[in-house]
Amino acid sequence: MTRNFRTTTALAAALLITTAGASAAQNLTMSSWVPSTHFLHTDFFAPFAAQIAEVTEGRVTVTILPAPLGNPAQHWELARTGVADITWGNFTYEPERFVSLWFAEFPNAGTDAEAQSVALWRTYQAHLADLPVFDGVEMLAVGLFGGGQLHHGATQMLTPADIAGQKFRMGGPIQERLLTELGAVPVAAPATRAYEMLESGVIDGSLHTMESVVNFRLEDALTHHTIFPEGLYDAAFFVVMNSARWDSIAPADQAAIEAIAGETLSATWGRQFDAQNPAATEALAAAGHTIAQASPELIGAVDTIYDAMVADWIVAATEAGVPDPATVLGYYVETYAALTAR
Template sequence: MSFCSTTMLKSAVAASALIAASAQLASAEMLTMSSWVPPTHFVHTDFLVPFTEKVAEVTEGRVTVTILPAPLASPPQHWELARNGVADITWGNFTYEPERFVSLWFAEFPNAGTNAEAQSRALWQTYEAYLTDNAAFDGVKMLGVGMFGGGQLHHGTKAVTTPEDMANTKFRMGGPIQEKLLTSLGAVPVAAPATKAYEMLESGVIDGSLHTMESVVNFRLEDSLKRHTIFPNGFYDATFFVVMNGAKWDGLSAEDKAAIESISGETLSAAWGRNFDAQNPAAVEKLSAAGHEIVEASPELIAAVDVIYGEMVGEWVDAAKAAGVEDPQAMLDFYGETYQALAAQAAAPVSQ
């Protein structure tokens, strides 16, 4: 073969490869994700970014996800962003839309647990067993759910240990479960997303706020919240979602759907929980080293919360039935039993 022929052959091969690569790029499904935490937050760096990378990996580049540089709306609007296709994928807090997600209130009750991975896996299994056909979840593909391992009470100037300490104290909170808890204990609930806590504390609108321990650190509230009250099984919890626009999901190939499902569902939910399980102890250590006061709730305060819990369950069962849940008590029992089994499994010693 002549030099000229060889050169032409190499050029043709290179051109064919370039055309093939260009065709693959042109046919790739490029999805957008809206997120409302800063790019330095661990939910972004340790959860969202790895998920987008895995999507590209398991679909061999046929589907990619780009996290937008700024959120397209406030945190409470992120479910609608995905449902309406403004963003292809979003994540957010079910707590911020309580009327729509009555079915999930049970997971935000006191004593929901402190192992976030076990909680998140149990919540996913509960969703699959009881809620996949519930109308509240129409219009999206559920990719994962999550909980954060027990929220606690935080105050700027005093340690809250007894029911009397709660009287007339203003706390930022995020939903009706937290509102019911605070009101029943004599405190004053002030509704706002966690992202607003700093400015509300600095301006004196609130005295304290409800957060996980990690949230005090990751939302940079250490200078404003220096007194922390710990409930052994959590004062409350919150529920989260990662969802994709339903029509966009339907447009993916069967192969790509299967690939993405292999890294979603309980797998993605567990990853959410593991991140919180890693963050909370580190936050406690940091706050303790900085001289913060971290105290346990008194037996009297825990007992008062337990009474409120009983009232919540009764009220929620009726509300959940009205929201289309056939047997709310069975769903609550299923979550509790599943969580306990998973938490015990996580605590069991590893055999050598």
């Protein structure tokens, strides 16, 4: 990795004398796969990069690359192998690797993204951080997005009968199972491809948060929105740094970064979505979109699928090395409930 020396040779020598064992000033590269106009770039990643420089007094800086170094599903591996120093992505873009976190994407995970994200961080720290699957990276934050909903381009989806046979874009195994068991046809693709697939007729609808409909500029293609009060599904995200690069940072600067990362950064992630989702809902309603609550029949059908998902996940997570999956899920649910009760 390239190091960025911002001092003169004489000053660098002085620093080496006065800070024995400390790492030299360094620049970290970050690969991100959303455009620079997306709110996650402007309101989350860019400010976090600026904070790192501030709290380390310029000894550690972050350059967000102008283009991603791979597709979204490759970003964990890009960080783990050191191709990029920092990356972010969705855990279940690699579903077999991250079976331990499937529970966070189940239906009814909640619609308070800040509370969700903090609950997931605490669950990760308490029950999952020591699993071998997380080796090779330093976890900087985790996050959820406040409940994904169901969106269609032509008509309202209120009952299981409405959904049957309709083709929906989805992004992971939880969404795939939901759609399949509701009688829909799941089509796997990242959110960044939704517009072209809708325009070409490959799909009839797509699964997104409300903000994603606006931020991925899908409002002309998705005009009917079905709302599940506790979310139809969710998506679990990570922000990670390559472990070797983390270890190369001086302990004092590691401590400074830790103070603005972890639970603090996870909460910040959630707050972004808590601001974006209601604003998007208001904008879509003002544009004349149809926004309706899912029928009790549809919610009941999803609840039945959820119960089966939990039972199957406990078996799969146990096989993946999670010591007590039921306790992990219970800890998340209880933590989220306590946070939202405040």
